Amino acid sequence: MIDLIHINKYYKSEEETLHVLKDINLHVSPGEMIAVMGPSGSGKSTLINLLGFIDRKFEGEYLFEGESLLTSSDDKLSKIRNQTVGFVFQNFSLIENNTVYENVELPLLYNGYGFHQTKERVMQALEKVGLADKAGKHPKQLSGGQQQRVAIARALINKPKFLIADEPTGALDTHTSEDIMNLLVDLNKEDGATIILVTHDPELVPYCSRLISIRDGAIIEDKELAR
Template sequence: MIELKNINKYYRNDEESLHVLKDINLKADAGEMIAVMGPSGSGKSTLINLLGFIDTKFEGEYLFEDENLVTTTDDRLSQTRNEMVGFVFQNFSLIENYTVYENVELPLLYNGYGFHQTKEKVMSALEKVGIADKAEKHPRQLSGGQQQRVAIARALINQPKFIIADEPTGALDTHTSNEIMELFKELNHRDHATIFLVTHDPEVVPYCTRLVRIRDGAITEDRAVIEE
């Protein structure tokens, strides 16, 4: 589904050029759940921004389903990002004065759905993550784990081709982290969701099917995760 070929990324200013991604070659098939691990400053966030069509200023090729979308128009790229990628963040990024239902509904409205067309899809997404009974609550009325479930439902709502989860357990306690990782694993197994999970926590790796380790801008390890 995704192929990165000889990707190099530089940040340049007047005085210096910083080489942040170095000769990245990566293939990802539909249905994989890939842990992207690395310390702070390793380049994993840059890699994820590139995968999510947020950053298009790089050298090399990014093929998505055999098409080089990065060379298309900004409008096409924005549409692709909205339709193809679901994002889940460490801090949940929910709108506080919206209900759970409204937070999950929002990407549908961005994509041109009318209010009368959204109910079945929103409730289905909330059911998938186990919080259909929280639809009329506001984020501040929920626990951290419940808020992350809302964020995952929002990421799923447009049935994206893949999900990018950036440190999704970073703000959660151990028990809640395990619950959220079990949910990701279930989505991967049951719905064949393709997931890139960015983390520095080795405890989330066993939930994934593959580990890609990045350090100093280069991939240092790429292997299957063996289920015990």
């Protein structure tokens, strides 16, 4: 599905050039659940911005399903991003004034669906994360774990090819973290969702089928995991 070939990324300022990704070679197959681990400043965020089609200023080649998207226009790229990748963030990134239903519905509306076409999809997504009964609530009426479930439903709504979960349990207690990780594992095993999980928490690694360790902008380990 994804091939990164000799990727290098630099940040340039007037004083210096920072080499933030160093000769990254990475292959992601459909249905994998991969942990990307590394300390703060290791290049994890830069790597996921690149994987999620947010950052396109790099050297090397990014092939998605065999096609290079580097020459795509910004409009085409944002359409591909909206249809191809779902994002789950540490801070949930929900719109406080919108209901749970409206938060989950939003990516469909961006994708050109009319309001009359969205109900079945939204309710299916909420059912999948166990929150069909919370559709009319607002985020502040929910627990942290429930808010993260809403964020996962929103990430799934366009049936993306892969999910990027960036520290998805970082703001949650241990018990709630386990619930969220078990939900992600179910999505991976039962629905075949491809998940790239970015974390600095070693306790999340055993939930995954592969571990990629990154340090100082380079992949220092890439191994299969038994789970």
